[in-house]
Amino acid sequence: MATKKKMLQAAAGNAGGEALDITDVFSTYLYTGNGSTQTITNDIDLAGEGGLVWVKNRGTGNATWHYLFDTERNAGLYSNSTSAEFSATGFLNSFNSNGFELGGTVLLTESGKDFASWTFRKAPKFFDVVTYTGTGSARTISHSLNTTPGLIICKPTSGSGQWAVWHRSNGNNNVLYLNLNYSNSFSNTVWNNTAPTSTVFSVGASAAGNESGVEYVAYLFAHNDGDGEFGPDGDQDMIKCGSYTGTATTGSPTIDLGFEPQFVLVKRTDSTGNWIIQDNMRSVNTTSTDMLFPNLSNAATTGSYATIVPTATGFYIGDNGTNYNASGGTYIYIAIRRGPLAPPESATEVFAIDTQGSTGDGQAPAFRSTFPVDTAFVKSTAGGGTTFASRLTGTKYLRPEETSAEYTNTQVVFDYMNGFRNSTITFAPNHGYLWKRAPNYFDVVAYTGDGVAGRTVSHNLGVAPEMMWVKKRNNPGSWAVYHKGVNGGVNPENYHLFLQSSSAEATDSNYYWYQTAPTATDFTLGISANVNQSSANNYIAYLFASLPGISKVGSYTGNGSSQTIDCGFTSGARFILIKRTDSTGDWYVWDTERGIVAGNDPYLELNTTDAEVTSTDWVDPDNSGFIVNGTTINASGGEYIFYSVA
Numbered sequence: 001m002a003t004k005k006k007m008l009q010a011a012a013g014n015a016g017g018e019a020l021d022i023t024d025v026f027s028t029y030l031y032t033g034n035g036s037t038q039t040i041t042n043d044i045d046l047a048g049e050g051g052l053v054w055v056k057n058r059g060t061g062n063a064t065w066h067y068l069f070d071t072e073r074n075a076g077l078y079s080n081s082t083s084a085e086f087s088a089t090g091f092l093n094s095f096n097s098n099g100f101e102l103g104g105t106v107l108l109t110e111s112g113k114d115f116a117s118w119t120f121r122k123a124p125k126f127f128d129v130v131t132y133t134g135t136g137s138a139r140t141i142s143h144s145l146n147t148t149p150g151l152i153i154c155k156p157t158s159g160s161g162q163w164a165v166w167h168r169s170n171g172n173n174n175v176l177y178l179n180l181n182y183s184n185s186f187s188n189t190v191w192n193n194t195a196p197t198s199t200v201f202s203v204g205a206s207a208a209g210n211e212s213g214v215e216y217v218a219y220l221f222a223h224n225d226g227d228g229e230f231g232p233d234g235d236q237d238m239i240k241c242g243s244y245t246g247t248a249t250t251g252s253p254t255i256d257l258g259f260e261p262q263f264v265l266v267k268r269t270d271s272t273g274n275w276i277i278q279d280n281m282r283s284v285n286t287t288s289t290d291m292l293f294p295n296l297s298n299a300a301t302t303g304s305y306a307t308i309v310p311t312a313t314g315f316y317i318g319d320n321g322t323n324y325n326a327s328g329g330t331y332i333y334i335a336i337r338r339g340p341l342a343p344p345e346s347a348t349e350v351f352a353i354d355t356q357g358s359t360g361d362g363q364a365p366a367f368r369s370t371f372p373v374d375t376a377f378v379k380s381t382a383g384g385g386t387t388f389a390s391r392l393t394g395t396k397y398l399r400p401e402e403t404s405a406e407y408t409n410t411q412v413v414f415d416y417m418n419g420f421r422n423s424t425i426t427f428a429p430n431h432g433y434l435w436k437r438a439p440n441y442f443d444v445v446a447y448t449g450d451g452v453a454g455r456t457v458s459h460n461l462g463v464a465p466e467m468m469w470v471k472k473r474n475n476p477g478s479w480a481v482y483h484k485g486v487n488g489g490v491n492p493e494n495y496h497l498f499l500q501s502s503s504a505e506a507t508d509s510n511y512y513w514y515q516t517a518p519t520a521t522d523f524t525l526g527i528s529a530n531v532n533q534s535s536a537n538n539y540i541a542y543l544f545a546s547l548p549g550i551s552k553v554g555s556y557t558g559n560g561s562s563q564t565i566d567c568g569f570t571s572g573a574r575f576i577l578i579k580r581t582d583s584t585g586d587w588y589v590w591d592t593e594r595g596i597v598a599g600n601d602p603y604l605e606l607n608t609t610d611a612e613v614t615s616t617d618w619v620d621p622d623n624s625g626f627i628v629n630g631t632t633i634n635a636s637g638g639e640y641i642f643y644s645v646a
Contacts, residue, residue, distance in 0.1 A: 019234030022339030025051075025121040026238075028263060028279040029099075030058075030415055035111030037093065038102045044119045046071055046095035051121040052129060052219060053092065053100050054079070056292055057107070058282070058300045059114040064107055065297045070217060071095050071122075072131045077155060077217070079178050079294040085157040116282065116292065118263065120219075125229055126239055128220040131157075136212030138192045140200040143220050149196050150223025150241025151334050153178055154208070158215035164208040166191050166201070167332045168223055169243035170269060175208065176332075179295050181272045221334055231341035238337045243269075248320045248327035251448075255333070257314035260460055262338035264308045264315065265294075266323075270330040273323045278308045280338060280391065281372065282415050285310070286318070286446045286538070287394035290415075304408075310338070310392070312445055312458035343440040343462070347550045347646040350436040353574060353593040354419070355429050365419030367432030375435040375444055375542065376420040379604055381594070382429075383611035387412070389420075392446045393540060398471055400499050400587075400606045406473045431593060431604075433575065439463075441551055443543040451534030454514050456522040457541065465518050465543035466553035467643055469499055470531050473538045480512050480530045482523075485555025485641040486581050493517045497581065500607050505581045518543075544643055552625065552644045555581075560636030565644075567625030572596070573644040576619060576626055577606070582639040585632075588618075596621050 027042035044051065050071035057064040066079040069092045075085035076092065090103040100119070102108045108115065120127040124146035132141050134156075143149070152166040155178075163178035170176065173193045174184040189204035196202065201220070203210040210216070221239060228237035240257050246268075247253055262280040267273065275294040282300070283290030286309050291301045306318030307325075315335070317325040324331065344350045352369035356378075367376065377388040377400070389397040391414040396406040413421055420434055435442050439462035447457050449472075459465070468482040479499030486495045486505045493513040495505045512531050516524035523541070525532040531539065546553045552567035567573060576590040587606035594602045594612070598621070602614040618634075620627035625644060628634040 020123055020230050021341050022238055022337055025123045025126050026336055027119045028281040029117045030281050030417055031115050033109040033111050033113045036104050038109045040099045042099045042119055044121050045097050046100055047097045049122050054118045055108055056116050057113055058116045063297045066294055070129045072129050080297050082160045082162055084159050125222045130218045132216055134210040134212055134214040136205055138204045140202050142200050145220055145222050147198050147222050149220045151221040152201055154218045156214045157217050162208050164190050168241050169332050181274050181295055183271050184269045236341055240335045243332045246325040246327055246329035250320055254316040255314045257335055259337040260310050260312050261315055261335040263336040265334045266331055268329050268331050276323055284308050285392050285394045287396050312460050344438045350438045350441055351645045352434040353591050354432045355593055365416045366421045368419035369434045371436045372417055373420040373434045374437040376432055378430055378432045380430045381612035383609055385609055390444050392444050401608055403476045403478050403500055405475050440545055441547045445541045447539050449532045449534055449537040451527055453527045455525050455532055458522045459543055461543045461545055463520050463545050465545055467544040469542040471540055473540055475537055478530045482513055483641045502584045502586045502607055504583050550646055555641045558634040558636055558638035562629045564622050564627050565625045567644050569625050569646040572621045572623050573626045575645040577643045578633050578640055580638055580640050590619050
């Protein structure tokens with residue numbers, strides 16, 4: 001039987017010719033089963049382009065198999081089994097133009113159970129699916145990656161057989177098996193001891209990849225090495241296949257990908273070890289782990305330790321387990337970049353405000369959005385501490401009104417597609433402010449201090465940050481704030497503010513920002529303990545930028561009466577943060593959820609535990625941004641900074 005495949009465009013582009021974004025071709029989508037037919041909308045065009053859907057029940061105590069379905073066959077496979085393919089009827093009903101539809105089987109939609117799904121769309125220089133019939137003689141199989149594969153996974157479908165794996169770092173005469181924890185097996189026949197090319201891969205006479213008359217499917221993953229064709233300018237890498245050597249030391253080795261990953265698959269090759277999948281929707285963060293194993297039916301292995309820890313340019317191994325970091329152990333990986341690569345087009349794509357009452361509504365998450373949340377802060381109008389949390393820090397959170405180290409709360413939860421936190425908070429009402437990371441808008445970076453003056457930290461904001469909040473996590477320390485508007489916008493890199501304090505701007509002999517303005521790729525630190533202390537002090541940095549029509553980082557000089565602050569918006573600001581910098585002044589917050597109106601407007605203060613104040617009319621709405629009134633946030637000659645979101 002001839003090789004079957006759907007034809008893709010010659011270049012990595014959409015129908016309109018523009019280069020693809022990561023969000024066009026890959027998705028980690030978490031869902032809770034509803035006990036019936038269930039549609040997963042992840043905006044991946046499987047109906048038109050083809051691809052692979054991989055689903056696993058991830059909940060504790062749910063030992064179910066991994067289910068794989070591809071658009072070349074009306075059938076499924078189990079990655080942890082040698083079994084032949086099974087009919088997709090009742091399991092996967094359809095591949096859609098924006099995702100897929102699951103059948104009613106409890107194995108994939110059991111009511112109340114938590115599932116993870118990974119979708120890989122066929123696209124040049126990313127992923128391909130190929131089916132063929134074995135001949136029993138050495139041969140080549142054509143593919144449409146338009147680049148040399150980095151990883152090939154091959155499985156007989158018409159009969160039982162192993163999942164044979166080739167990896168670019170593993171040699172052409174070695175084979176691994178996705179369904180087994182085995183180390184490398186020497187074989188000249190599986191891959192015919194021949195490296196794949198940009199158009200074909202080779203198979204020998206082995207039953208693992210080419211038994212006569214047997215039907216096979218092969219999943220091919222690309223390796224970009226400065227030749228990726230993705231993102232707004234069509235020049236970004238999106239997928240890497242490489243290797244590393246374990247150290248058995250927490251925090252090393254460090255793997256440089258050139259991008260921050262959202263999905264990592266790891267396997268030890270020189271000894272036994274499970275295949276491990278981690279993704280940023282569940283646990284690619286700095287504090288916890290949530291590992292699933294393609295070769296096992298086990299539920300996720302979770303723990304308060306980090307295994308795959310992302311950086312702005314790759315990842316490091318945060319623990320010393322033998323499956324991923326034995327001393328001298330050899331490991332292969334495949335890593336997919338975190339997206340999106342293009343700036344958002346609407347503020348509602350990346351910012352939301354939601355209110356939770358004292359008992360909630362019995363549904364999760366407690367604070368809802370239309371996007372996966374990367375950063376959230378929750379504050380009650382009744383007063384009390386503020387929860388400031390990030391996907392990168394898992395169940396850890398900070399309080400902006402304190403200098404304390406981070407706290408731990410297992411009810412700080414980010415693994416939802418549409419919001420944050422799954423807990424009932426006793427004081428109310430609670431307001432959640434929710435951000436998504438996106439180019440030119442907002443980014444989050446976790447790093448470890450080294451105490452070296454002039455040290456740079458990479459980021460993925462894509463433009464120079466105009467405001468930064470930096471906080472030491474594992475020990476007490478002030479919230480250091482950089483803002484382009486301090487000192488009247490003259491050399492703001494020589495000044496800092498404190499988020500937990502009403503104090504005016506200040507300089508410091510240690511120079512928090514090393515007298516160096518941040519750039520589109522990194523920011524620079526001095527030796528202040530608040531931003532760059534050595535001895536394993538960990539930090540988190542929140543980076544904000546102005547994006548036309550969506551967000552604005554700015555400053556103004558007060559006039560003592562009333563003035564309009566033009567942010568370039570068309571329907572006004574939904575969120576406003578204002579701070580006086582030349583004198584003392586609190587960090588005031590207004591939002592449309594509580595009211596930005598022509599009359600009194602309630603405000604909260606980030607730097608205090610005070611309850612909401614409702615008796616002032618200091619701001620008013622304006623389509624271009626907002627209006628400031630009076631003398632507290634508009635004193636004649638006073639210097640103010642602000643941040644707003646449309």
